[in-house]
Amino acid sequence: MSQRDVVFPPGRHALYEQHHYSPAIRSNGFLFVSGQVGSKVDGTPEPDLLAQVALAFKNLNGILEAAGSSFEDVVDVTVFIVDPQSRFETIWPVVVKDHWGEAPYPNITCVGVTWLAGFDFEIKVIAKLPE
Numbered sequence: 412m413s414q415r416d417v418v419f420p421p422g423r424h425a426l427y428e429q430h431h432y433s434p435a436i437r438s439n440g441f442l443f444v445s446g447q448v449g450s451k452v453d454g455t456p457e458p459d460l461l462a463q464v465a466l467a468f469k470n471l472n473g474i475l476e477a478a479g480s481s482f483e484d485v486v487d488v489t490v491f492i493v494d495p496q497s498r499f500e501t502i503w504p505v506v507v508k509d510h511w512g513e514a515p516y517p518n519i520t521c522v523g524v525t526w527l528a529g530f531d532f533e534i535k536v537i538a539k540l541p542e
Contacts, residue, residue, distance in 0.1 A: 415433065415436050416436060416437040416438065417433040417434070417435070417436060417437075418433075418434060418435040418436070418437060418442065418474060418477050418478040419433075419434055419477060420434060420470070420473035420474045420476070420477045421473065421477065422452075422473075423470070423473070426450065426454050429454070432445055433445065434474050435474045435477075435478060437478060437540065440539065440540050440542075441537055441538065441539060441540060442474075442475070442478045442480055442484075442536075442537065442538040442539075442540055443537055444471065444474050444475070444535055444536045444537070444538065445535060446489075446491065446533040446534065446535040447467045447468075447470045447471040447474070447533065447534050447535065448463070448467050448470070448527065448528075448530040448532065448533050449462065449463030449464060449465070449466035449467040449470070449530060449532060450466070450470065450530070451466070455529075456529045456530045456531075460498065460501060460502070460531055460532070461501065461502075461505065463530065463531055463532055464502055464505050464506070464532045465505065467532055467533065467534050468505075468509075468510060468534070471534055471536065475536075475538060478538070478540065479540065479541060480538045480540055480541065482510050482511065484538040484539050484540065484541065485511075485517045485536045485537070485538045486517050486518065486537055486538065486539050487517055487518045487536060487537040488506075488517050488518065488519045488520070488534065488535075488536050489519075489520045489521075489522065489534070489535050489536075490502075490506060490519065490520070490521045490522070490532070490533070490534050491521075491522050491523075491524045491527060491532070491533040491534075492521060492522070492523060492524070492531065492532055493523075493524055493525065493526065493527055493530070493531045493532075494523070494531075495521065495523040496523070498531065498532075499521070502532060503521075506519070506534075507519070517536075
């Protein structure tokens with residue numbers, strides 16, 4: 412097996428070590444980013460839903476920037492929402508309007524889940540790395 416080209420954002424190494432996963436892997440011109448949640452520095456969830464979503468995007472942005480990438484390079488998005496029936500309309504404008512603005516948008520898949528380890532929202536992406 413070849414060596415994984417792992418991308419770490421500044422200041423979040425303990426979280427990844429604690430849970431035994433890499434924040435992102437570079438491979439064949441793409442960046443595969445693990446699911447990001449709205450965790451505070453100590454790893455606990457931000458209690459306010461919109462603040463939790465905003466923090467998840469801030470954490471995602473830190474990884475994209477560490478790889479020399481940005482939201483504009485994202486081609487595929489998977490969003491996980493606990494109880495989407497009651498939360499989707501609140502969360503969705505933040506996901507699309509605040510981070511992808513005008514078309515063309517990336518692929519987006521939204522999955523309703525029953526558990527995210529105490530979080531209500533998680534986002535994972537694949538980005539095309541700049542050449």
